Amino acid sequence: HLIMHHVLKPGQKIPEDELAGMLQTSRTPVREALRKLSGEGLVTIYPKRYAEVTYFTPEMARSLGAVRMSQDVLSGRLAIYHGSDANFAGLRQLAETCEAAAAAGDLYGRITADRDFHLRITELGQNELLLRYQREVYLRIHLLQLQYVSLEDDAAGRAACHSALVDALCRRDEAAYTRAICRRCQEMYGLDPQIVSLYTR
Numbered sequence: 001h002l003i004m005h006h007v008l009k010p011g012q013k014i015p016e017d018e019l020a021g022m023l024q025t026s027r028t029p030v031r032e033a034l035r036k037l038s039g040e041g042l043v044t045i046y047p048k049r050y051a052e053v054t055y056f057t058p059e060m061a062r063s064l065g066a067v068r069m070s071q072d073v074l075s076g077r078l079a080i081y082h083g084s085d086a087n088f089a090g091l092r093q094l095a096e097t098c099e100a101a102a103a104a105g106d107l108y109g110r111i112t113a114d115r116d117f118h119l120r121i122t123e124l125g126q127n128e129l130l131l132r133y134q135r136e137v138y139l140r141i142h143l144l145q146l147q148y149v150s151l152e153d154d155a156a157g158r159a160a161c162h163s164a165l166v167d168a169l170c171r172r173d174e175a176a177y178t179r180a181i182c183r184r185c186q187e188m189y190g191l192d193p194q195i196v197s198l199y200t201r
Contacts, residue, residue, distance in 0.1 A: 011055035079124035
Protein backbone atom coordinates (compact mmCIF):
# COMPACT_ATOMS: atom_id res chain seq x y z
CA HIS A 1 0.00 0.00 0.00
CA LEU A 2 2.78 2.43 0.89
CA ILE A 3 4.67 1.60 -2.30
CA MET A 4 1.64 1.75 -4.60
CA HIS A 5 0.56 5.11 -3.12
CA HIS A 6 4.06 6.60 -3.58
CA VAL A 7 4.69 7.03 0.15
CA LEU A 8 7.70 4.74 -0.18
CA LYS A 9 9.30 5.81 -3.45
CA PRO A 10 11.44 3.93 -6.00
CA GLY A 11 15.03 3.76 -4.76
CA GLN A 12 14.07 4.61 -1.17
CA LYS A 13 15.42 2.43 1.64
CA ILE A 14 12.70 0.66 3.57
CA PRO A 15 12.91 1.34 7.32
CA GLU A 16 12.16 -2.08 8.85
CA ASP A 17 12.14 -0.83 12.44
CA GLU A 18 9.76 2.03 11.63
CA LEU A 19 7.42 -0.27 9.73
CA ALA A 20 7.43 -2.81 12.53
CA GLY A 21 6.57 -0.06 15.02
CA MET A 22 3.86 1.39 12.79
CA LEU A 23 2.31 -2.06 12.31
CA GLN A 24 2.82 -2.96 15.99
CA THR A 25 4.66 -6.15 15.17
CA SER A 26 8.18 -7.56 15.25
CA ARG A 27 10.68 -7.28 12.41
CA THR A 28 10.14 -10.94 11.43
CA PRO A 29 6.77 -10.48 9.66
CA VAL A 30 8.07 -7.27 8.09
CA ARG A 31 11.02 -9.17 6.63
CA GLU A 32 8.69 -11.91 5.39
CA ALA A 33 6.52 -9.28 3.70
CA LEU A 34 9.61 -7.77 2.08
CA ARG A 35 10.62 -11.19 0.74
CA LYS A 36 7.17 -11.57 -0.83
CA LEU A 37 7.34 -8.09 -2.33
CA SER A 38 10.78 -8.93 -3.67
CA GLY A 39 9.27 -11.92 -5.45
CA GLU A 40 6.74 -9.56 -7.04
CA GLY A 41 9.52 -7.24 -8.19
CA LEU A 42 8.46 -4.32 -6.00
CA VAL A 43 11.32 -4.52 -3.51
CA THR A 44 15.04 -5.13 -4.02
CA ILE A 45 16.81 -6.82 -1.12
CA TYR A 46 20.53 -6.44 -0.54
CA PRO A 47 21.31 -9.34 1.84
CA LYS A 48 22.70 -8.35 5.24
CA ARG A 49 22.44 -4.69 4.25
CA TYR A 50 19.01 -3.26 3.51
CA ALA A 51 15.94 -3.42 1.30
CA GLU A 52 14.70 -0.67 -0.97
CA VAL A 53 11.76 -0.01 -3.23
CA THR A 54 12.77 -1.25 -6.67
CA TYR A 55 14.22 1.42 -8.92
CA PHE A 56 14.00 0.62 -12.63
CA THR A 57 17.05 1.31 -14.75
CA PRO A 58 16.37 2.06 -18.43
CA GLU A 59 17.35 -1.51 -19.31
CA MET A 60 15.00 -2.94 -16.69
CA ALA A 61 12.21 -0.74 -18.05
CA ARG A 62 12.83 -1.97 -21.61
CA SER A 63 12.78 -5.60 -20.43
CA LEU A 64 9.50 -5.00 -18.63
CA GLY A 65 8.09 -3.25 -21.69
CA ALA A 66 8.97 -6.17 -23.96
CA VAL A 67 7.18 -8.61 -21.65
CA ARG A 68 4.19 -6.30 -21.35
CA MET A 69 3.97 -5.96 -25.13
CA SER A 70 4.06 -9.72 -25.65
CA GLN A 71 1.44 -10.45 -23.00
CA ASP A 72 -0.81 -7.56 -24.05
CA VAL A 73 -0.82 -8.81 -27.65
CA LEU A 74 -1.78 -12.32 -26.53
CA SER A 75 -4.42 -10.91 -24.18
CA GLY A 76 -6.05 -8.98 -27.01
CA ARG A 77 -6.08 -11.93 -29.38
CA LEU A 78 -7.71 -14.15 -26.77
CA ALA A 79 -10.21 -11.40 -25.93
CA ILE A 80 -11.20 -11.16 -29.59
CA TYR A 81 -11.81 -14.91 -29.60
CA HIS A 82 -13.83 -15.02 -26.36
CA GLY A 83 -15.24 -11.50 -25.88
CA SER A 84 -18.57 -10.00 -26.86
CA ASP A 85 -19.57 -6.56 -28.13
CA ALA A 86 -20.98 -5.79 -24.69
CA ASN A 87 -17.67 -6.79 -23.07
CA PHE A 88 -15.74 -4.46 -25.35
CA ALA A 89 -18.18 -1.58 -24.85
CA GLY A 90 -17.55 -1.84 -21.11
CA LEU A 91 -13.88 -1.10 -21.71
CA ARG A 92 -14.73 2.45 -22.78
CA GLN A 93 -16.02 3.18 -19.28
CA LEU A 94 -12.72 2.01 -17.77
CA ALA A 95 -10.82 4.24 -20.18
CA GLU A 96 -13.02 7.20 -19.22
CA THR A 97 -12.38 6.49 -15.53
CA CYS A 98 -8.65 6.62 -16.22
CA GLU A 99 -8.88 10.01 -17.93
CA ALA A 100 -11.21 11.42 -15.25
CA ALA A 101 -8.63 10.49 -12.59
CA ALA A 102 -5.88 12.11 -14.67
CA ALA A 103 -7.94 15.30 -15.05
CA ALA A 104 -8.49 15.39 -11.28
CA GLY A 105 -4.76 15.04 -10.60
CA ASP A 106 -5.30 11.63 -8.99
CA LEU A 107 -2.09 9.80 -9.87
CA TYR A 108 -2.93 6.59 -8.02
CA GLY A 109 -6.43 6.56 -9.52
CA ARG A 110 -5.11 7.08 -13.04
CA ILE A 111 -2.49 4.36 -12.84
CA THR A 112 -4.94 1.96 -11.19
CA ALA A 113 -7.66 2.62 -13.79
CA ASP A 114 -5.16 2.13 -16.62
CA ARG A 115 -4.11 -1.18 -15.06
CA ASP A 116 -7.77 -2.21 -14.65
CA PHE A 117 -8.38 -1.43 -18.33
CA HIS A 118 -5.60 -3.72 -19.52
CA LEU A 119 -6.32 -6.47 -17.00
CA ARG A 120 -9.97 -6.45 -18.06
CA ILE A 121 -8.86 -7.24 -21.62
CA THR A 122 -6.88 -10.16 -20.25
CA GLU A 123 -9.87 -11.34 -18.21
CA LEU A 124 -11.98 -11.40 -21.37
CA GLY A 125 -9.46 -13.84 -22.85
CA GLN A 126 -10.40 -16.42 -20.19
CA ASN A 127 -6.87 -17.67 -19.53
CA GLU A 128 -6.19 -17.73 -15.78
CA LEU A 129 -2.45 -18.35 -16.13
CA LEU A 130 -2.00 -15.37 -18.42
CA LEU A 131 -4.10 -13.24 -16.06
CA ARG A 132 -1.85 -14.17 -13.15
CA TYR A 133 1.26 -13.19 -15.12
CA GLN A 134 -0.39 -9.97 -16.25
CA ARG A 135 -1.18 -9.00 -12.68
CA GLU A 136 2.49 -9.43 -11.77
CA VAL A 137 3.65 -7.40 -14.76
CA TYR A 138 1.18 -4.60 -14.09
CA LEU A 139 2.29 -4.31 -10.45
CA ARG A 140 5.75 -3.53 -11.79
CA ILE A 141 4.34 -1.16 -14.40
CA HIS A 142 2.46 0.68 -11.64
CA LEU A 143 5.74 1.16 -9.77
CA LEU A 144 7.57 2.18 -12.93
CA GLN A 145 4.95 4.84 -13.67
CA LEU A 146 5.34 6.19 -10.14
CA GLN A 147 9.10 6.39 -10.66
CA TYR A 148 8.58 8.69 -13.64
CA VAL A 149 5.81 10.71 -12.01
CA SER A 150 7.83 13.87 -12.52
CA LEU A 151 7.52 13.49 -16.29
CA GLU A 152 4.65 15.17 -18.11
CA ASP A 153 1.59 12.93 -18.26
CA ASP A 154 1.01 11.73 -21.82
CA ALA A 155 -2.76 11.96 -21.55
CA ALA A 156 -3.32 12.33 -25.29
CA GLY A 157 -1.21 9.28 -26.13
CA ARG A 158 -2.85 7.15 -23.48
CA ALA A 159 -6.39 8.16 -24.48
CA ALA A 160 -5.64 7.57 -28.16
CA CYS A 161 -4.22 4.13 -27.38
CA HIS A 162 -7.23 3.13 -25.25
CA SER A 163 -9.60 4.27 -27.99
CA ALA A 164 -7.65 2.44 -30.71
CA LEU A 165 -7.61 -0.76 -28.66
CA VAL A 166 -11.35 -0.71 -27.99
CA ASP A 167 -12.09 0.07 -31.65
CA ALA A 168 -9.89 -2.80 -32.82
CA LEU A 169 -11.50 -5.22 -30.36
CA CYS A 170 -15.00 -4.20 -31.49
CA ARG A 171 -13.99 -4.86 -35.12
CA ARG A 172 -12.24 -8.13 -34.16
CA ASP A 173 -9.17 -6.69 -35.90
CA GLU A 174 -6.15 -8.48 -34.44
CA ALA A 175 -3.66 -6.66 -36.66
CA ALA A 176 -4.90 -3.21 -35.64
CA TYR A 177 -4.95 -4.19 -31.97
CA THR A 178 -1.40 -5.51 -32.20
CA ARG A 179 -0.14 -2.38 -33.97
CA ALA A 180 -1.69 -0.12 -31.31
CA ILE A 181 -0.15 -2.10 -28.43
CA CYS A 182 3.25 -2.29 -30.09
CA ARG A 183 3.32 1.39 -30.99
CA ARG A 184 2.41 2.40 -27.43
CA CYS A 185 4.97 0.06 -25.83
CA GLN A 186 7.69 1.25 -28.19
CA GLU A 187 6.94 4.86 -27.24
CA MET A 188 6.73 4.21 -23.50
CA TYR A 189 9.71 1.90 -23.07
CA GLY A 190 12.01 2.79 -25.93
CA LEU A 191 11.86 -0.71 -27.37
CA ASP A 192 14.13 -1.75 -30.21
CA PRO A 193 12.14 -1.52 -33.47
CA GLN A 194 13.39 -4.99 -34.45
CA ILE A 195 11.81 -6.47 -31.32
CA VAL A 196 8.56 -4.64 -32.05
CA SER A 197 8.63 -5.93 -35.64
CA LEU A 198 8.43 -9.51 -34.32
CA TYR A 199 4.76 -8.79 -33.58
CA THR A 200 3.85 -6.43 -36.42
CA ARG A 201 5.08 -8.27 -39.51
